[in-house]
Amino acid sequence: MIVIYLKVLGYYGGYPYNDVGTSSYLLTSNNYNLMIDCGSGDLISLENNIDPLMLDSVLISHYHHDHMADIGVLQYYWQLHNKRPNKSILPIYGNDTDLNMVKSFNWPNSTVGKSYNAGSVLNLGPFEIIFKEVHHPVPSFAMRILEKSTNKVLVYTSDTYYFDELVDFSKNSDLLITDTNFYGDKKGKKWHMTSEESGLLAKNSNSKKLLLSHLPQYGDLNILLNEAKEKSSNDVEVLLAKLNLSIEI
Numbered sequence: 001m002i003v004i005y006l007k008v009l010g011y012y013g014g015y016p017y018n019d020v021g022t023s024s025y026l027l028t029s030n031n032y033n034l035m036i037d038c039g040s041g042d043l044i045s046l047e048n049n050i051d052p053l054m055l056d057s058v059l060i061s062h063y064h065h066d067h068m069a070d071i072g073v074l075q076y077y078w079q080l081h082n083k084r085p086n087k088s089i090l091p092i093y094g095n096d097t098d099l100n101m102v103k104s105f106n107w108p109n110s111t112v113g114k115s116y117n118a119g120s121v122l123n124l125g126p127f128e129i130i131f132k133e134v135h136h137p138v139p140s141f142a143m144r145i146l147e148k149s150t151n152k153v154l155v156y157t158s159d160t161y162y163f164d165e166l167v168d169f170s171k172n173s174d175l176l177i178t179d180t181n182f183y184g185d186k187k188g189k190k191w192h193m194t195s196e197e198s199g200l201l202a203k204n205s206n207s208k209k210l211l212l213s214h215l216p217q218y219g220d221l222n223i224l225l226n227e228a229k230e231k232s233s234n235d236v237e238v239l240l241a242k243l244n245l246s247i248e249i
C-alpha cells in the first residue's frame with residue numbers, strides 16, 4: 001500500500017526562530033521526495049530527515065526569502081557530493097514571472113531551474129500539480145498536488161490573503177496547508193490569512209485535515225489553533241505545524 005507523508009521542515013513566516021526554520025515541507029510517496037519551498041534553516045532540517053541527495057525535485061511557491069533562502073546552499077550541497085545515489089541533477093521549479101530567478105536555480109552539474117505558470121500541469125513522479133496565482137506583494141502560486149495512484153490531494157495556499165476562489169481550488173483536499181500568519185484579531189490590510197480565515201477555508205472547501213503553518217513568532221499558538229478550530233467544522237482535523245511533524249495524507 002502506498003502511503004503519502006508530509007513532513008514539516010520549517011513553519012515560521014518571515015524569519016527562523018527558536019531553532020525552527022521558515023516555511024518548508026517534504027512530501028513523500030513511493031520513495032519520491034518533493035521538497036516544497038526551501039526557506040531559511042530548512043536545509044539543516046532536511047539533513048536531519050533525509051540525505052538531501054535523495055530529493056527528486058524542489059518546488060518554490062514564490063520568491064520571498066522565507067521560501068527560498070536555502071536554495072543556494074542546497075545547490076552547494078549537490079555540487080560538493082559527486083556520488084549521487086538518486087539522480088544526477090536536481091530540478092528546482094519556480095514560477096516564470098521572473099526568468100532570471102529561474103536561471104539562478106541552474107548550478108553546473110548540480111541543479112537545473114525549471115519554470116511553471118498558472119496554466120501548467122506538472123507531472124513530477126507520482127504527483128500531478130496544478131497552480132493558482134494568489135494575492136501577495138510578489139507573484140505567488142498556490143498548488144494542488146494530486147498523488148495519482150491514490151487520488152489523495154494536498155493543497156498548499158502559498159502566501160496570500162484570503163479570497164473566495166481559494167475555496168474551489170482547495171475543494172475536497174485530504175490535507176490543506178494554509179498561510180496562517182495572523183491571529184483572528186488582525187485588522188487592516190493583510191498579505192496573509194488569519195487563523196479564522198484558515199478554519200473557514202478548510203470548512204468551506206470540505207478539506208479533511210488543516211495544517212496551520214507560516215506561523216507568527218509571537219503570542220500563544222494554542223490560541224491560533226483554537227480560533228481556527230472554532231471556525232472550521234468538527235469534520236476537519238486541525239493541526240498546528242511543529243518541527244518534523246509527519247502527517248499521513
Ligand SMILES: [Zn+2]
Pocket residue numbers: 013014023064066067159214
Ligand atoms: Zn512567507
Ligand SMILES: [Zn+2]
Pocket residue numbers: 062064136159
Ligand atoms: Zn511571501
